[in-house]
Amino acid sequence: MPVGSRPVGTITRGTTNPNRLLRCDRWLAGPQAWRLRRAEAPPVVVDLGYGASPITAVELHDRLATVRPDVEVVGIEIDPDRVAAGRPLERPGLRFRLGGFEVPLEGGGRPTVVRAFNVLRQYDESEVPGAWALVQERLTEDGLLVDGTCDEIGRRATWVAVERGGPVSLTLSMRLRGLAQPSDVAERLPKALIHHNVPGEPIHTFLQDLDRAWAHAAPQGAFGARQRFLTMASSVAADWPLLDSPSRWRLGEVTVAWPAVAPTPS
Template sequence: MNPRTIGTVTRGTTNPNRLRRMDRWIAATFAAQLRRTSDPIAVDLGYGAAPWTAVELLGRLRTVRPDLTVTGIEIDPARVAAAQPYARDGLTFAHGGFEVPLPGGRRPVLIRAANVLRQYDEAEVAAVWERLRARLAPGGLLVEGTCDEIGRRHVWVALGPEGPRTVTFATRLGSLTRPSDLAERLPKALIHRNVQGEPVHAFLTAFDRAWATAAPLSTLGARQRWAAAVRSLRADGWPVTDGPSRWRQGEVTLAWSAVAPHA
């Protein structure tokens, strides 16, 4: 391993379509910046033992920016070698870690780091975020989060060069008993903070309460119930930043400040 490579090898678990919810959110909410950027390169950081997520990221983002390119970066050289047969026009694979090595000093407009920080200590997250944000192009976006093995439940944080902006909770609604089921997929910055007195615990508790209140709407379907619960959260003062078109996807996004851990 290159001594300048920063990070440790992950489990590498991956499945086709695992990150579809995250990818679709990026394509929908970050489309304007993807279209504006003069150097449309995205990074799939820590894609794992198989390159499916990088292949899929290219396809989904090219619906927004047809000349966008993706570089999959992995810290395990064997995984990089195994991915090379999948390289194509606009898709490359490289050995590296949190230093995000790109040729010619290029800076990506997007870094997606899914299921990478789960094995790290919570105390390490802020430094990793800072390092990755420093690699972004002006106006770029870092999306870091966690999902289950088949992509039914996700929680991710969106960060700009200045720091964390939002947190998104996303799920296949048919798999959900209550919104707090998503707690098991909180990213590393939050998963140990789902305890009494912490903001993320207060949010999930409020979400469960709103979900229960909206139970009569379950006869109209889980989407209607979810949307009603989110409207209730917004009415109660939670800083929800998206609208019904995203809620219908089984998502809700709110300002990071609403769940940021206490120091």
């Protein structure tokens, strides 16, 4: 970061826990792994706004190194004290630095993935497009911004996948054990959607259709919640552009094309 410049953004509450972002990491190391494999040079992955503890950046490096052993994970925080707390954990492929949505990387490098979880949730919705745009400008050609939200221990998570050209998908991921209905994840929708979960909006309709299909699949619950979720997703796929397959549905995860759930233009 140039001398005298200030990170772009505001300090978040910083709450974090081990394995809180497992669901998203599993997705990055699964359906999105091609982005890492395609990179000729070691891909750079940023954990943006990782919070009071650097544990999520450490876990991200561990998980993505199974896909690309030479991956470089950079934890970026706007709070100098949080950066200082991460520095003792630095190792080959993992480092920490001060910054915000401008995503400062050494030598002007560009990230392949920027994961920003539970960051924009604490901003006004009107600030989301600007934050996305700043990160999009920094991405590699195949790069991805993941703007997500989850509960305190990662049982329920949602995220928007944003490429350089704009958002492409919304993923809902939830622990199946104890799940009452899929729309329970609504309170963890990303900032770009959470205030649009009202009648007449696409995201509300999508969640209602998930709940309806979940209820109709109740008999499959005799074979377990996983089978019930599979049946639900298969039914919903007839009317909604789901971008994943049963291999992801088995994990309690479903991804839908962004245009189908994007807020109605005002």
